[in-house]
Amino acid sequence: MDLIEAIVNRKTTNTAFAFKKVSKEHIRLLIKMASHAPSHFNSQPWKFIVIEDSKIISAIGKIAGDSMVKLMDDGRFWKQYRKYFRFSEEEIEKTKDGIHIDHLPAFLKPFAKTIFSEAGGKVISKFKVSRILGNDEEKLVAESPLLFVILLTKEEYKKDELSGFYSVISMGAVIQTLWLVTTSIGMGMQFISTPGEIPQKWNEISLMLDVPDNYEMMAIFRMGYTVPDIKRPSIDWKSSQRKDVSELSYSNRFGKNPDFVT
Numbered sequence: 001m002d003l004i005e006a007i008v009n010r011k012t013t014n015t016a017f018a019f020k021k022v023s024k025e026h027i028r029l030l031i032k033m034a035s036h037a038p039s040h041f042n043s044q045p046w047k048f049i050v051i052e053d054s055k056i057i058s059a060i061g062k063i064a065g066d067s068m069v070k071l072m073d074d075g076r077f078w079k080q081y082r083k084y085f086r087f088s089e090e091e092i093e094k095t096k097d098g099i100h101i102d103h104l105p106a107f108l109k110p111f112a113k114t115i116f117s118e119a120g121g122k123v124i125s126k127f128k129v130s131r132i133l134g135n136d137e138e139k140l141v142a143e144s145p146l147l148f149v150i151l152l153t154k155e156e157y158k159k160d161e162l163s164g165f166y167s168v169i170s171m172g173a174v175i176q177t178l179w180l181v182t183t184s185i186g187m188g189m190q191f192i193s194t195p196g197e198i199p200q201k202w203n204e205i206s207l208m209l210d211v212p213d214n215y216e217m218m219a220i221f222r223m224g225y226t227v228p229d230i231k232r233p234s235i236d237w238k239s240s241q242r243k244d245v246s247e248l249s250y251s252n253r254f255g256k257n258p259d260f261v262t
């Protein structure tokens with residue numbers, strides 16, 4: 001696949017993957033390509049853990065599902081993320097950002113806006129929305145053939161220092177590299193970030209993976225081969241819209257209309 005094509009086709013895989021192990025060649029390729037990412041002074045501040053053990057994957061699935069339920073039930077999720085939710089093509093067209101919650105069980109559709117609002121607590125508990133989302137999350141993770149974990153060495157990842165900032169930028173390059181390579185070989189990936197929002201859950205995973213004290217676990221992804229037209233989770237979103245070049249850029253000075261836009 002051509003690079004431009006891979007960039008345009010890359011997207012988050014919200015759906016289940018094929019029930020097929022990821023080949024050793026593909027795992028090696030992913031790590032090899034990730035190793036080519038830039039880093040400050042070529043420090044390569046990372047280690048990767050590739051999880052294929054189904055017991056560990058299921059245990060992380062359970063933690064991810066429980067984290068999702070907890071974040072929803074205590075209202076944090078809605079409060080923090082409500083501003084990113086869109087409910088119609090018109091809204092998407094207007095803002096060109098956020099995620100479009102376009103897939104809901106029929107019984108929830110009339111309540112869409114209420115559920116995804118701060119005031120939605122009652123509807124959420126009545127229809128057990130957090131459980132639906134938690135179960136979906138657990139199943140998606142637990143049934144993934146592979147989880148990919150990125151660690152940063154604390155020698156470089158020092159939160160209030162420049163090297164910490166540079167390490168995070170470098171890790172971003174690794175993540176995009178992984179995303180493009182998976183896209184080009186018929187695989188997909190999805191962030192598993194809910195446990196990262198609850199320190200105790202994140203710690204549980206870190207301990208399970210024997211992450212040593214001098215490394216920080218930074219990100220976990222589920223990965224696998226994609227299946228076209230596969231059934232979507234009960235509550236799902238899409239987010240392929242992007243702002244236009246003319247909205248994103250300026251020429252020479254902030255605010256000056258770009259001269260490369262036709």
Ligand SMILES: Cc1cc2nc3c(=O)[nH]c(=O)nc-3n(C[C@H](O)[C@H](O)[C@H](O)COP(=O)(O)O)c2cc1C
Pocket residue numbers: 010011012013014098099190191192193194239240
């Ligand atoms: C730092 C970061 C955290 C993210 N966390 C999640 C997540 O927890 N679950 C998820 O499904 N997607 C997650 N995403 C994916 C974004 O929602 C997604 O990239 C965005 O909506 C654009 O969609 P696309 O990747 O399909 O182009 C995350 C992305 C980033 C960069």
